[in-house]
Amino acid sequence: MLANLWDVIVVGGGLAGSVISSRLLQNNTSLKILLIEAGEDVSTNTIIPYADNQALLVPSPWSWNDTTVPQTGLDNRVIPNPAGKGLGGGTIINSCGWIRGNENDFDLWASTVGDSKWSYNGQLPYFRKVEHTWNASANPEEHGFVGPMWFASVSSTGRNYPLRNTIKSAWAEAGLLPPADGDANDGTPLGLGELNENRKNGLRELASSAYPLAGVTVLTNTLVGKILISQVAGSLFATGVKLANGTEFYAKKQVILSAGAYRTPQLLKLSGVGPTAELNEFGIKQLVNAPAVGTGLADHMLLTLYWKLRPEVAAQGVALGSTNPLFAEPQFGDGVPADWVATESLPTDQLIAAITKDEGKVPSSSHPLLATKRSFMETLIIYAGASAADPVIQYNGSHIISTMVGLLPTSRGTVKLASTNPADHPIIDPQYFTTEVDKLNFRHGIQRVAQLFLGTPTGNATIEGETPADGFAPITLSSDDDYLNARARHSSENSYHPMGTAAMGKVVDNNLNVIGVKNLKIADTSVFPVVITAHLQQATYAMAEQAAVIIAAACKN
Ligand SMILES: Cc1cc2nc3c(=O)[nH]c(=O)nc-3n(C[C@H](O)[C@H](O)[C@H](O)COP(=O)(O)OP(=O)(O)OC[C@H]3O[C@@H](n4cnc5c(N)ncnc54)[C@H](O)[C@@H]3O)c2cc1C
Numbered sequence: 001m002l003a004n005l006w007d008v009i010v011v012g013g014g015l016a017g018s019v020i021s022s023r024l025l026q027n028n029t030s031l032k033i034l035l036i037e038a039g040e041d042v043s044t045n046t047i048i049p050y051a052d053n054q055a056l057l058v059p060s061p062w063s064w065n066d067t068t069v070p071q072t073g074l075d076n077r078v079i080p081n082p083a084g085k086g087l088g089g090g091t092i093i094n095s096c097g098w099i100r101g102n103e104n105d106f107d108l109w110a111s112t113v114g115d116s117k118w119s120y121n122g123q124l125p126y127f128r129k130v131e132h133t134w135n136a137s138a139n140p141e142e143h144g145f146v147g148p149m150w151f152a153s154v155s156s157t158g159r160n161y162p163l164r165n166t167i168k169s170a171w172a173e174a175g176l177l178p179p180a181d182g183d184a185n186d187g188t189p190l191g192l193g194e195l196n197e198n199r200k201n202g203l204r205e206l207a208s209s210a211y212p213l214a215g216v217t218v219l220t221n222t223l224v225g226k227i228l229i230s231q232v233a234g235s236l237f238a239t240g241v242k243l244a245n246g247t248e249f250y251a252k253k254q255v256i257l258s259a260g261a262y263r264t265p266q267l268l269k270l271s272g273v274g275p276t277a278e279l280n281e282f283g284i285k286q287l288v289n290a291p292a293v294g295t296g297l298a299d300h301m302l303l304t305l306y307w308k309l310r311p312e313v314a315a316q317g318v319a320l321g322s323t324n325p326l327f328a329e330p331q332f333g334d335g336v337p338a339d340w341v342a343t344e345s346l347p348t349d350q351l352i353a354a355i356t357k358d359e360g361k362v363p364s365s366s367h368p369l370l371a372t373k374r375s376f377m378e379t380l381i382i383y384a385g386a387s388a389a390d391p392v393i394q395y396n397g398s399h400i401i402s403t404m405v406g407l408l409p410t411s412r413g414t415v416k417l418a419s420t421n422p423a424d425h426p427i428i429d430p431q432y433f434t435t436e437v438d439k440l441n442f443r444h445g446i447q448r449v450a451q452l453f454l455g456t457p458t459g460n461a462t463i464e465g466e467t468p469a470d471g472f473a474p475i476t477l478s479s480d481d482d483y484l485n486a487r488a489r490h491s492s493e494n495s496y497h498p499m500g501t502a503a504m505g506k507v508v509d510n511n512l513n514v515i516g517v518k519n520l521k522i523a524d525t526s527v528f529p530v531v532i533t534a535h536l537q538q539a540t541y542a543m544a545e546q547a548a549v550i551i552a553a554a555c556k557n
Helices: 015-027 051-056 103-113 120-130 164-173 260-270 276-281 348-359 436-454 457-462 481-491 537-555
Strands: 005-011 033-036 191-194 217-219 224-232 235-243 248-257 301-309 338-344 377-382 399-406 414-416 427-429 463-467 520-522
Touching (some): 005 235, 015 033, 033 248, 164 338, 164 436, 164 457, 224 248, 224 260, 248 260, 248 537, 301 436, 301 481, 436 457, 436 463, 436 481
Parallel strands (some): 005 033, 033 217
Antiparallel strands (some): 191 338, 301 399, 301 463, 338 377
């Protein structure tokens, strides 16, 4: 029978929970650590590691398979919203994009909470600590060479896609060049960078395997129902957790909540830490009035467009689905069929006009969207155009796709309780596409892709035109704002990067302590107080590495 008294209990064996458990034990091998994960241990699963199987992972048994409420900004559509469920969390189903983001995001984080350890330079030692780069000549100030997380670039895996130089040339003709040092993964992503993915020898890297958990007691298939919080000598202390089945485990030193940006706020509220009205509505005794729990939800909206290759180009077998034998070579199974990550900002005059519309006054030059060069839009050109839905396109090498990720949304949403049952899906409302800045961002993004494919000599020689969603005319260089907004409303989805629902400065302090409850910390993407303008893995790994140092120090008391 499992002991019920532990030094540290970690709730959620996802990305952050795995890193923290592993590092805490490494730091102090006498710590008794219990890691509790709702999903299964997938370390021997034979589907999950392979890039070719990505489409089988969402929806799947390894996802919570959440959805949003109907999104008013997206023609009232309900958007699928997967999050990883299993040991490794998001890293068991994610797309493995290894993208650091913009140093200005982290500096804004630090200035927002008044603590330089969360700045880019404050996080840099942890970015390095995580990494095992493929590039022996990478700048050692920026990159790590011996960390647990291996990553590779497209070219380092030998995937020589036929369109690599075509797309690079078209971007150059559209005015987008690689950064001066060629490295877009060093905090300065604006420009054209090569895609990197955290796969080792072509296989997905799970946080729970790359960070060894031997010596940590791991409970899988076990749902935590609430954090146990007790009043001792006038203060509230987290003393342990109660499982959904009623079993209780106690922690002498720390309880760490790492259940992800949807379920961390859910568990906080079920434990009595949350907004008064919502807790009252469900008859939950409020222990801490924490109005910000479950607010501030930010996510990166994503829009995919389909581009028909000119017949003479398609006949050369440049896209997956064609009969080109090249794509049967094994290395082409090692990652996403794309070469480049294009990261762009917005024209300042248009951005000022959009902010003015959203905020009702002309922004000053110190506005966080204007003070530094932010990354607004990421565009990937993927050499595999197929859609069984809208539009109907066969997987036959006739199309490629552009995928746009809105990196810096200003729309903010909520995660609310649906019931007091921890097994129920929370109510997720990201409020996609409800601000003028977000609309500008996608209009501009679509215009940039149109320019790439229809307005440059190389793009024009490659692409015949856009194959639009049902009921729409194809995109042109002169498509107007109403049309562009309608296209984004009709087809946008998300890229599964929720953050900010238990933000630092509002719900946790700068050392990740839940404000008002001792011995309770949060470490997952919930705590991001500003939008990170990248796929979130790298930022989450670095945060979790720094969190482990903070928690290890707290465990000495
Ligand atoms: C489909 C998909 C694709 C993505 N692609 C990329 C990408 O290409 N690049 C990138 O950088 N990022 C990507 N991401 C995002 C990235 O994986 C996440 O940002 C990251 O995993 C978040 O880490 P986390 O520790 O905050 O939460 P998670 O990794 O989600 O971990 C939370 C864990 O808590 C567990 N849990 C929740 N509630 C309970 C409970 N009550 N009891 C017990 N356990 C519980 C969950 O099962 C989960 O294992 C993707 C995400 C998804 C879903």
